Amino acid sequence: MSPVPRPEVRPLSAELVIGPVLRRVVGTRATIWVETSAPATVRVFAGPAGGEASTFSAYGHHYAMVVVEGLAPDTATPYEVFVDGARVWPEPESPYPRSVIRTRESDDTGQPVRLVFGSCRETTQHATPRKLPPDALDAFARRLMTGTEPAPDLLVLLGDQVYADIPSPAVKRFLRRRRSHEKHKPANQVVSYEEYTQLYLESWRDPEIRWLLATVPSVMIFDDHEIIDDWNSSVSWRAEVRAEPWWPERISSGLASYWVYQHLGNLDPDQIAADPVYQKVMAAADDATEVLREFGTTVGDPPDPARRFASPRSGERGPEGQEADGAPGYQWSYALDLGRTRLVVLDNRCSRVLDPEHRAMLPPGEWAWFAGLARGDFDHLVVGSSLPWLLPPGIHHLEAWNERLAGSPRPRVAAFAERQRRAFDLEHWAAFQRSFDALAKLFAEVGSSGAASISVLSGDVHHSYVARALFRGRPVATPVHQLTCSPVHNQIQSYMRPVLRLGWWRGPAVAARALARAARVAAPAVRWRRLAGPYFGNAVSTLEHDGRSAHVVIEGTTTAGDLRPVAAVDLTPGAARRPAGR
Template sequence: MTGTDGPLVLGPLLRYVDDTSAAVWVETRVPASVSVTRGDGTATARTFAVHGHHYALVELTDLAPGSSETYTVDVDGEQVWPEPGSPFPAPVIATLEPGRPLRMAFGSCRTSVSHDEAGNSTHGVDALRAWALRMADQVAPADPDDPDLAPQLPDLLLFLGDQVYADETTDEMRAFIESRRDIEQPPWTELQDYEEYAHLYSLAWSDPANRWLLSTVPSSMIFDDHDIRDDWNTSLEWRREMEATSWWHGRIVAGLASYWVYQHLGNLSPAARADDEIWQHVVAHAGDDEYDLGEVVDAFADRVDQKPETYRWSHVRDFDTQARLVVVDSRAARDLHPESRAMLDPDEAAWLDEQLRGDVDHLLVGTSLPFLLARGLHHLEAFSEALADGAWGERGSRAGERLRQTVDLEHWGAFQRSFQDVSRQTMEVAAGERGRAPSTVTFLSGDVHHSYVSEARPARHRRPLQSTILQAVCSPIRNPLSRNMRFATAVLSYGVAGPVGRLASRSTKVPDSPLTWHYAEGPWFDNNLACLQVRGRSLRMWWVTGEVVDDHARPRLAKVATYELDEQGNPPPRERVATKVRKRIRGR
């Protein structure tokens, strides 16, 4: 039913799910009516079209909190999911239950190559797929006594950027591009238009194990640079260079339009979806014919690229009083003008300020770019921004611009205005000045192709905090760094790099950071996926990876690292953590 001639092209993806509603997204081969049946209830939606592709988002309502039931998908009355003879369990829609411990997984950076020996030798084992197989109970656990490796489905899977790579394409994607146009002409083997984005998403989400997982675990997503192009919105100069090319306009319009269709629409709650300006076009369409959204979504993408303040990609949701998850757009919402340069434009910054509140057990902030990098890297980024802004004159400014574009120095540290503001807001939350202080303020991030946990505290005056401030990074899911890049990252993460970077940033009069931080776990460079569970004030995180034992197509799930806070929200003793870190460094 989902083969090359079947009515279902891609999906179903289970997207936003709360205690009483769920949204199921699909791509179909032709205009159709799509129905989702769960228990004795059925919901139906007509497809809408974008550039010859057909999509439906089916909204189920009035579900019972804490319930879990299997579901089926029909296209024009023909059941297409689950597929007959599927080796995977029947897909389920499990609603949230107030008070039940929240469990989620997160990660970023995943390329789509084969899962055989050839693919694993160049890109490593796909950690998402290894986890999917374990969740489906297809392979034996690495340790049958380890509950972290048990097949327990989470409440949410959070993708923190680089779901697809529009600029670093695989052989299979390049073959598709070459079948359409001359790859010796711009943009060469990078993506050009919506059709190529649609094919790229198909490659990313069509593996049977991952497809089953996405059909049964709710997902939330935010973009990062490679969803569009490496270094996207690094600086005003970078943007002007791109806009001067013959191909950038087509890329950014196709990238943002396809992102709204494939990723963003499913992030929205029923209320937010009803208010969404693009979704309103779909809902308002009357009649049995399919609505063509192509021109509308293209015009929208063109506008929000030029005027990012006119639309918000960031989103937030509360899991009763257990946790608030704030997912921040740290790419499209940037203000790149040197006199007002910021990670978030004024409207977006004000929105984030409103969301950073207590009165929950855990405040989780999802941002594709780590808020707290290794301190050496952080200071180097702050130095590069000051240099590019003219701290050492015009010649230094040119050098600073070259440096930040060449070495990808465009994280929060390279946007000091925003870093300083969010640091202060975070400490206010942790001090109980914005409602009851949560047990943790935890930043969840990806992007940097290594993973770690950092603990932060006030840098000055020893301001008393009631919350533990954490940075947890999971990257990559499947796109490991080369050995040389691993070594360079490690050098910038330890030893003299931190003090040297701090001296460099001080030489350009960068303000001192309100926070100081240190590694509590890591870094490690495996392909991995992170899991998180909160129960009251306690928090537990663990990272898993796939290991080939006998069969490349059926890797075994193994644990990489663990970090936890006790029932009082206290972190582990620092001495024990430091010993673990030293062992990890020597082990590499």
């Protein structure tokens, strides 16, 4: 690769609005995302390595995804960002350390892997009206700045990175100015693309978070609040929300902005270049608004139930750009490998199959894709799922019972169950029993084939815990765990804490199971026990793989805004770590 010539320093013609955000580091390449105030050429330099990209424009905003090439293996290289020849990063007189791009060894199969994960982050303390505990991600960033611990390989954000339906006071003031002419839209909820940009501007320009996102590679997945609470919980929910006059703009803007701000960076450089949406956007670089509007509308529209199972072959195109198996013609789930660790992050929201006869977390074609990757060559399988697979057992059985009643042919029973589903958010894996059991079966198969560990990383439920799965009727040598870390910066209602604690107790769990059995719900394919938690404060967790060993630490925030360990669990007792000195 020919080096990108370093530009002459010039006055600013366009400013950096958000970023840089370091997304993926793959071998000797890295991707860096930015938003600028005007169309521009963005260049990134990391020692002799570099890359450049022209911005694309949509909805009056301007973005670039720069691929940096030529990085040296096993190095940490400071980098600079130039916009039309003017250096915009690092900022002059910044109090923070230089942002660097860290690469792994050329052959990283024996190198440890560190994943930091969490979910559910409202904006920082000054922007929210509630007295929330300190932000765990802010605290983690401050500690990382001290250089007292190794930087993680990846930051995994598992949903509710922004709250479109519960915005901050600052965003509500912005909405009030607009709603004087938009009476048909909800007064205190984000609807348009421009309104979504305010959420990201507010959240990602938090100084510590800005530095962290510029310094640690990150991947992300949505949960419901990126769009709206209870998103795609049932057929009746979907029918009701589609009748709202503001919904088409909400779903189109929410998914288009998610693609721009979050999903695009989940892809590696080759996947970005091959992404059909990215190709269309770059072909319409002067103004890709209509491309993204059409994309958001199409991918957010539910598949036609009449075509849902029209073909057993995943990926065959059907009418209106949908897959023949009923899935929208775009996949939000993705996967990556780090050393001997495979991470597969699943879409738990957009592509759900809601037809009561075939309810599933993923459509058939996407499930086949996931199952194929889960059977691959690795030591550790990590599944990113915004919603926990294993809930407190009492809660699990209530959700399974509720799903059964919601499918009742008796209208009053079904209506009662639907009301309870929405009121108490009964829509996790337990409320998709086919998918819950299918995941258990898949894990049992993978766990019998020599994998060192299987971990499900989740958030959503505003408390943190570790649980071990125990399989019925068959020996599974591989330890399988649910690792839940939530919230990063939020707070559960006080009345829910005793309910969730009771959910782990044997007595209430047995009673809830009896209720589910009375509704003819089959026993789950696994049972599970809690190893740590529940912890109800703001938290961030670290999962480390070293050789065939796996270890997780959950850290909560103190009143002073520091982190303290609240749980540490060896997930693979007796497993070998890599030899010292390798």
